[in-house]
Structure formats: C-alpha cells, structure tokens
Amino acid sequence: MNEQALSLKDLVKDFDGKRAVDNISFTVRRGDILGLLGPNGAGKTTTIRMVMNIIAPDAGHIEILGKNFSEKVKDRIGYLPEERGLYRKLQVMDTLLFMGELKGMKVAAIKERGRLLLKQFQLDGYEEKKVEELSKGMAQKLQFIITILHNPELLILDEPFSGLDPLNIELIKDIILSSKREGTTIIYSTHLMEYAEKTVDSLVMIDKGRKVLDGTLAEIKAEYGQKFVKIQYEGDARFVGALPYVKSWRDSGREMEVELADLSKREQLLRDLLEKVTVNGFLLSEPSLQNIFIRKVQEGERA
Amino acid sequence: MKKIFAVIKKEYKAIVKKKSFIIMTILTPVLMGGMMFVPVLLMKVGRTEKKIAVADFAGGYYQALTAKPTTRQEPGKPGFDLEGSMRKPRESEVAGLISFRPVKLNGRDAAAVVREYEQKVLKKEIDGLLLIPADVKSGRQVSYYATSISDFATNSFIASTLRTVISQQLLLEKQIDPAVVLEATRDVLVDTFKVKKEGTTKSSSGMDYIMSLFMMIILFGVLIGYGQMIMRGVLEEKSSRISELLISSAKSTHLFYGKVLGIGLAGLTQVALWILLSIILVSRFSGAVDASILSFLTPEIGLYFVVFFILGFFIYAIPYAIVGAAVNTDQEAQQFSTAIVWMMLIPYFIGFSATQNPNTTLALVASLIPIFSPILMFMRITASTPPLWQIVTSIALCSLTIWGLAWLGAKIFRVGMLMYGKKPTLGEILRWVRYK
Incomplete structure (x- = not known):
C-alpha cells in the first residue's frame, strides 16, 4: 500500500490573472492528521477544491489515495466543504439516505450507521424531522455526520471549526481523534492555529498562495522551540533588537519573545537585560504556531 | 449509474410527497370537470x-x-x-x-x-x-x-x-x-363527421376545437409548472450551498440527468393520475358528458399526449435547469424563466389558428421546429391526422434537440453550480461549455 494518502506537486491556480495558489507541494502520510494553516484568503480552500477535483489546477499534479482523482475515489473520501448546506425540506434520515447512496452505500448500511452516528451526536429522535426544523448547531452536526457516514479512508475538512460553539468544537475534535485511531487520514484547514496545535501530526502553512512552512509538528517545534525566551520586564528594552545574538524579537511592552541565534546565549541575554531593565520573568518557551507563522511570513517579506 | 438512481429517487420522492402535489393531482380533474358542468348549473341556480x-x-x-x-x-x-x-x-x-x-x-x-x-x-x-x-x-x-x-x-x-x-x-x-x-328561411344544420383510420365518428367541430385548446392548455401549464420546479430545485442547491457536497460525491452529469429525470417522472406520474382520475370521473358521470368529448379522447390521443409531454418536458426542463444553475437569486431566475415562457407562448398562439387550419404551411413548418413541436404537433394531431412522416420527423427532431440540450446543460450545470456571487454574462456561460 502506498505510504502517501495525498501528494500535491507544484500546484498552480490563477483566478482572473491573480495567482491564488502558487506552486504548492506537500504530501500527507496515511493515518496522519495534517493541518493546512494560513490566514483567510491564503489559498487553503482553493487548494482543497483542487484536491477534490471541484476546480481544475492550471498546473501541477495531484495523487490521492495512490491514484489520480477518479469518480471511484470519491466514495473513499469524506469532504466537508467550507460552504455548507443541506436540503431544508428533506428529513434527517432521508438526507442521510440520499447522501449515503451518493457515496455508494447500501440502504441498510446507511440506516444502521446513520442511527449510530445520530446517537453519538445526540441527534437520535430527530430522524423524521426536516432539516429546516433543526437548530443551527444540530444542522452542523448533521453535516458532519454526512461527512463521515461512509467510513471514509480520507477526511478532508475545510474550516471544520468555523461557526461552531465551544461544545461542538470539542465534539468535532473528539471525532477527528477517534477517526485517526481507526486509521483514517485527516486533512483539515483552519485559520485558528491554537486548535491545530493540539491535534495535528504535521502541518503546512500557506500565505498568499505560497507554502511558507511544512513538516511534522515535532520537527517544527524542535527547530524553533529551543531558541525562544519569554521575558517579562519593566523599562525600556528596545536595545534588545540590536543585540548581535538575537535573531528576532517581538515586544509587547511588558513582555517580549526573543529568538536567539544560539540557545547558549540565553545567560548572556539575561545578564544584558539585568543591566538595563527590571526582569520579572525569564522563561525558555515553545513558540506558538501563531508566532512561527508570523515569523515565517516576516522572513518571507524581508527576503 | 447507481448514483443516478439515487438522485432520481430523491427528486421523485421529494415532489410526490409534497402536499401540493397530492392536492393538485386530485383537484385538477375535479376542477376541469367542474368547468364543464358548473356554468350550466350556475345559470340555473344564479x-x-x-x-x-x-x-x-x-x-x-x-x-x-x-x-x-x-x-x-x-x-x-x-x-x-x-x-x-x-x-x-x-x-x-x-x-x-x-x-x-x-x-x-x-x-x-x-x-x-x-x-x-x-x-x-x-x-x-x-x-x-x-x-x-x-x-x-x-x-x-x-x-x-x-x-x-x-x-x-x-x-x-x-x-x-x-x-x-x-x-x-x-x-x-x-x-x-x-x-x-x-x-x-329555415336554417341548414351541418353534421360534422371526423374521418380517422379507426373509423368515422360523428363529432361536433366546436367541441374538437375546444378540446384541442383544452389539452394544449394542460400541456402548457404542466410544462411550465415542472420546468420552474426544476429551476427552483437547482437554484436551491446552489443557494443552500449543497452543490459542492454533491459534486464531491457524484458525477455532475449524473446529478443533472438524475434531477431532470426524477422531476420528469413525478410530472408523468401526475399526468398519469389525471388521466386515470378523468377516466373514473367520466365513466361515473358519462351521462352528463358530451359524447363528442368521449369520441375526442381516444387512446391514441392519450398516447400522443404522453409522448409529447415527455418530449416537451425535456425541451423546456433543461433550459430551466440551465437557468437555475446559471443565476444566483430568485429574481434573476424569474427574468430568464419569463423568456422561456415567451418562447412557449409562440407555439401556443400559432396553435390557436392551427386547430382550425391544421395543415397550413405555417402550422406544418412550426410544428417541426423542436421547441414548438411538443405543443404544436400535438395540437395538429388533435385537430386532424397529420401524415405519419411528419409526426415521426417531429419526434426525431425533438429527440435530437434533447440530446444536444442535455450535453450542453450538463456542462453549464457543472460550472454554474459552483459559481456563487455575480450574475454571469452570456459570454461567460458559453465559456463554461468549453471547460473540461
């Protein structure tokens, strides 16, 4: 079996002369959770739509579950689009039946798994209700049930957390993790990096259509993690930016995050600080994905 | 192919289960019957x-x-x-x-x-x-x-x-x-006999004319009604953002054909139920119905009605579906669908004269033009018996047109379904057809 669930190579897409996706390549290992991170408008949804063969790339190649995209492969993928919707007049169970059959499932199998999932999402008893009678949160749950109804090998979720309340976010996170335990490969996009941080195995960061970073979470944290120091202080600390061993720094006034060129310089930094300002706290820290992202984007702009 | 049946099933069930479908199915023959008897009754009572x-x-x-x-x-x-x-x-x-x-x-x-x-x-x-x-x-x-x-x-x-x-x-x-x-100065009465292959029957020419128009109005109404239903269905999928989910699950052609076929079957079911109910009503109250109506409604006419209903359905339904896929709001859809109704009105107006003079050159040529045939050729059949080659030609031309429309429709549907936001220009829509 192919190791890769998904592989993108040099993907390009232009819209009206504007480049929405610019030479993006990455791979996703089977069984992994990959986070596709980036701010709004970075090109996440366009990339996903190309993966789902909804729009055609202008250049590049996509291999999904070891093959080129085909009608048959659709049945093995669970896709949650960014733009969501259901037939308002259709009953809940009828919705599941229709969507399940579109994924090539048998009626009996749909009913069995459908009931199980409805129960799991606390929607049991709503089988006969029309979709328009459901609350917004319930409809979102139903949408998610449809995505995983056919036990897909690959889940592609575009902004799965957007518009959800905290309870449902937890629920979706649980489902993502339990799907992973069953061997499902999951790709999801989000602009909320703090969620990604807690679940993904690997990640791809994109900005303005370009990939700025990818790798496993462990690799990325290892690369950045050990060189960061968080300092709480009082006084004028602007001199820090000019210190030769400081690679980058972000000052928030009473707290700053400093990236050192070399971790061994941390004591030097502390000494230099103590001369000029009052230090209230000094802590080696792991950078947040948010900070890594901002740093990468700034680097890219400088280059 | 299994997926196309899933779509047909869903669309069919969605319509047939509607209350309005059940009410219209029962009410229409009753109202039609009423239209024949009530004026006389009202005259007496009122x-x-x-x-x-x-x-x-x-x-x-x-x-x-x-x-x-x-x-x-x-x-x-x-x-x-x-x-x-x-x-x-x-x-x-x-x-x-x-x-x-x-x-x-x-x-x-x-x-x-x-x-x-x-x-x-x-x-x-x-x-x-x-x-x-x-x-x-x-x-x-x-x-x-x-x-x-x-x-x-x-x-x-x-x-x-x-x-x-x-x-x-x-x-x-x-x-x-x-x-x-x-x-x-006593008047001379003309008894009219309609000569047909199955035999000559005495029938009143006025009644033939009325029945002919009557059937045309039913055909016209049903085609518009179901066409708009398809348009709204497609538009709903677009506006409620289901289309992306659908296209990620099945082929767009299957979705498109499944939808048109499913709604078409529902329409055919309704027409079949109307025919059935009418037969029951007529046999129940046959005494009260003019004998020339009965002689007009032969099985042959019924068969042609169904054939031309099916042809007409596809010829008008596909443009309606295309409109639904191409536009974004109900208002825009209304503008386009008005254009389709006008297109359907042309054969309707030619039809008024065609029932009286079914074999003029105008009637013949117009009844062979595919977008007019379903209504006009059917009218000519009810009014007289056109040569078989003309009927066959019109059916063949219609089928060809439907084939072309289906190809075109599937292409536009594929792109249009995923286009939200601005109203596309005609040029853009034509560009969609060339997309792969």
Whole structure:
C-alpha cells in the first residue's frame, strides 16, 4: 500500500490573472492528521477544491489515495466543504439516505450507521424531522455526520471549526481523534492555529498562495522551540533588537519573545537585560504556531 | 449509474410527497370537470325572477311578450332570428324567469310614466321598465330602464321577441303567410363527421376545437409548472450551498440527468393520475358528458399526449435547469424563466389558428421546429391526422434537440453550480461549455 494518502506537486491556480495558489507541494502520510494553516484568503480552500477535483489546477499534479482523482475515489473520501448546506425540506434520515447512496452505500448500511452516528451526536429522535426544523448547531452536526457516514479512508475538512460553539468544537475534535485511531487520514484547514496545535501530526502553512512552512509538528517545534525566551520586564528594552545574538524579537511592552541565534546565549541575554531593565520573568518557551507563522511570513517579506 | 438512481429517487420522492402535489393531482380533474358542468348549473341556480313593467304605447306587444315561447324551440331554427340562434337556449331559460306586468297608461305620456317608474325601480318594487313607443314598428326602438342593465339574456329576449312579432305583423299586412317565410328561411344544420383510420365518428367541430385548446392548455401549464420546479430545485442547491457536497460525491452529469429525470417522472406520474382520475370521473358521470368529448379522447390521443409531454418536458426542463444553475437569486431566475415562457407562448398562439387550419404551411413548418413541436404537433394531431412522416420527423427532431440540450446543460450545470456571487454574462456561460 502506498505510504502517501495525498501528494500535491507544484500546484498552480490563477483566478482572473491573480495567482491564488502558487506552486504548492506537500504530501500527507496515511493515518496522519495534517493541518493546512494560513490566514483567510491564503489559498487553503482553493487548494482543497483542487484536491477534490471541484476546480481544475492550471498546473501541477495531484495523487490521492495512490491514484489520480477518479469518480471511484470519491466514495473513499469524506469532504466537508467550507460552504455548507443541506436540503431544508428533506428529513434527517432521508438526507442521510440520499447522501449515503451518493457515496455508494447500501440502504441498510446507511440506516444502521446513520442511527449510530445520530446517537453519538445526540441527534437520535430527530430522524423524521426536516432539516429546516433543526437548530443551527444540530444542522452542523448533521453535516458532519454526512461527512463521515461512509467510513471514509480520507477526511478532508475545510474550516471544520468555523461557526461552531465551544461544545461542538470539542465534539468535532473528539471525532477527528477517534477517526485517526481507526486509521483514517485527516486533512483539515483552519485559520485558528491554537486548535491545530493540539491535534495535528504535521502541518503546512500557506500565505498568499505560497507554502511558507511544512513538516511534522515535532520537527517544527524542535527547530524553533529551543531558541525562544519569554521575558517579562519593566523599562525600556528596545536595545534588545540590536543585540548581535538575537535573531528576532517581538515586544509587547511588558513582555517580549526573543529568538536567539544560539540557545547558549540565553545567560548572556539575561545578564544584558539585568543591566538595563527590571526582569520579572525569564522563561525558555515553545513558540506558538501563531508566532512561527508570523515569523515565517516576516522572513518571507524581508527576503 | 447507481448514483443516478439515487438522485432520481430523491427528486421523485421529494415532489410526490409534497402536499401540493397530492392536492393538485386530485383537484385538477375535479376542477376541469367542474368547468364543464358548473356554468350550466350556475345559470340555473344564479338567476332570480325579474319583474318588468311594460308600458305598451303601441298596443299588442305586451301580449306577445307574455306568450309562452313554444314555437321557438323547433328544430331548424326560424330565419327571422338567424343571428340570435346561438342565444336561443338561454333565452328560453330566461323567459320563464321574467314576469311582465302591464302599466296602466291612463292617457299619460312616456315622460310621466318614466318619472313614476324610476321611483319604483329605485325602491326595488320592480326590476325594470320597458317602454314600447307607438312607432315601434317603423322606428324599431324600445327603451329599458333598470338599475342593472348588463343582463344580456333579458335584453336579447326582449329584442328578439319584439322583432318576431313585428315581422309577423308586417308579413300579415302584405298578406304573406308567416309560416311560408318561416319555412323558406329555415336554417341548414351541418353534421360534422371526423374521418380517422379507426373509423368515422360523428363529432361536433366546436367541441374538437375546444378540446384541442383544452389539452394544449394542460400541456402548457404542466410544462411550465415542472420546468420552474426544476429551476427552483437547482437554484436551491446552489443557494443552500449543497452543490459542492454533491459534486464531491457524484458525477455532475449524473446529478443533472438524475434531477431532470426524477422531476420528469413525478410530472408523468401526475399526468398519469389525471388521466386515470378523468377516466373514473367520466365513466361515473358519462351521462352528463358530451359524447363528442368521449369520441375526442381516444387512446391514441392519450398516447400522443404522453409522448409529447415527455418530449416537451425535456425541451423546456433543461433550459430551466440551465437557468437555475446559471443565476444566483430568485429574481434573476424569474427574468430568464419569463423568456422561456415567451418562447412557449409562440407555439401556443400559432396553435390557436392551427386547430382550425391544421395543415397550413405555417402550422406544418412550426410544428417541426423542436421547441414548438411538443405543443404544436400535438395540437395538429388533435385537430386532424397529420401524415405519419411528419409526426415521426417531429419526434426525431425533438429527440435530437434533447440530446444536444442535455450535453450542453450538463456542462453549464457543472460550472454554474459552483459559481456563487455575480450574475454571469452570456459570454461567460458559453465559456463554461468549453471547460473540461
């Protein structure tokens, strides 16, 4: 079996002369959770739509579950689009039946798994209700049930957390993790990096259509993690930016995050600080994905 | 292929389970039946007795008005009243419901009588005053005063009765026997027989014309109704953002054909139920239905109705589906669908003349144009029996057009379904067709 669930190579897409996706390549290992991170408008949804063969790339190649995209492969993928919707007049169970059959499932199998999932999402008893009678949160749950109804090998979720309340976010996170335990490969996009941080195995960061970073979470944290120091202080600390061993720094006034060129310089930094300002706290820290992202984007702009 | 059936099933069930579908299915034949019987019933029930005062300055006419209209109903209508012959049955009904009473003149002039009776009319003591002047024979003018003067049946009853009386008086003065004139001017009736392959049947040409139009209106209504249903269905998928989910699950062509076929089958079900219900209604009340309706509704006509319904359905449904996929809002859809309705109105208007002259060049050529055929060729079939080659040609041309439309529609559907936001231009839509 192919190791890769998904592989993108040099993907390009232009819209009206504007480049929405610019030479993006990455791979996703089977069984992994990959986070596709980036701010709004970075090109996440366009990339996903190309993966789902909804729009055609202008250049590049996509291999999904070891093959080129085909009608048959659709049945093995669970896709949650960014733009969501259901037939308002259709009953809940009828919705599941229709969507399940579109994924090539048998009626009996749909009913069995459908009931199980409805129960799991606390929607049991709503089988006969029309979709328009459901609350917004319930409809979102139903949408998610449809995505995983056919036990897909690959889940592609575009902004799965957007518009959800905290309870449902937890629920979706649980489902993502339990799907992973069953061997499902999951790709999801989000602009909320703090969620990604807690679940993904690997990640791809994109900005303005370009990939700025990818790798496993462990690799990325290892690369950045050990060189960061968080300092709480009082006084004028602007001199820090000019210190030769400081690679980058972000000052928030009473707290700053400093990236050192070399971790061994941390004591030097502390000494230099103590001369000029009052230090209230000094802590080696792991950078947040948010900070890594901002740093990468700034680097890219400088280059 | 299994997925196309899933779509057909879903679309079919969604329509057939609707309350409006069930209501329309039952109500339409009942209403249609009603349209045939109710006017006659209303005519009988809705009339109240009228009291009309007659101021007869000429003398002798009051008696003529109150005489029982016995001789007037003989077959072979009297020539005195040629133009009135269509109204005869109505007038006879009217006659029984009008009671005339004489006005005592006592040497008063017309103006005084009118003044007095204006008050009585306003107080509703009587319904009207009929003033017959002394020179009615030469002047041929009478006056009728009433609060309601729109009762044509009453007016024409008065006019034709007076005319008959005057004519008879004139003939007698010239010493001609009115019976001779009556006989000499008797009308000629034309019995119409429709020659068909299955045999010749006696049928009334008026009824054929009416039935022909009637079937066309049903066809027209159903095609528009189901076309718009498809349009709204596609638009709903677009506006509720289901389309992306659908396209990530099945082929867009399957979604498109499944939708059109599913809704088409629902339409066919409705038509079939209508035919079935009509048969039940007709067999139940066959006594009350004109025999020429029964001779018109042959199994052959029924078969052609179904064939041309199916052809017409696809020819109009696919453009409707394309509109639904191409636009974003109901208002935009309405604009386009109005254009489609206009397109359908063309054969409808040609159809009015085609039922009377089904074999003119215009009717022949127009009935072979695929977008007109479903309505026009069907009309020509009901009105006469066009040569088989013409029917076959029109069916073949329609099928070809449908094939082309389906190809085009699937392409536009694929792209249009995922285009949100701005209204596409025609050029953009044509570009969609070339997308792979």
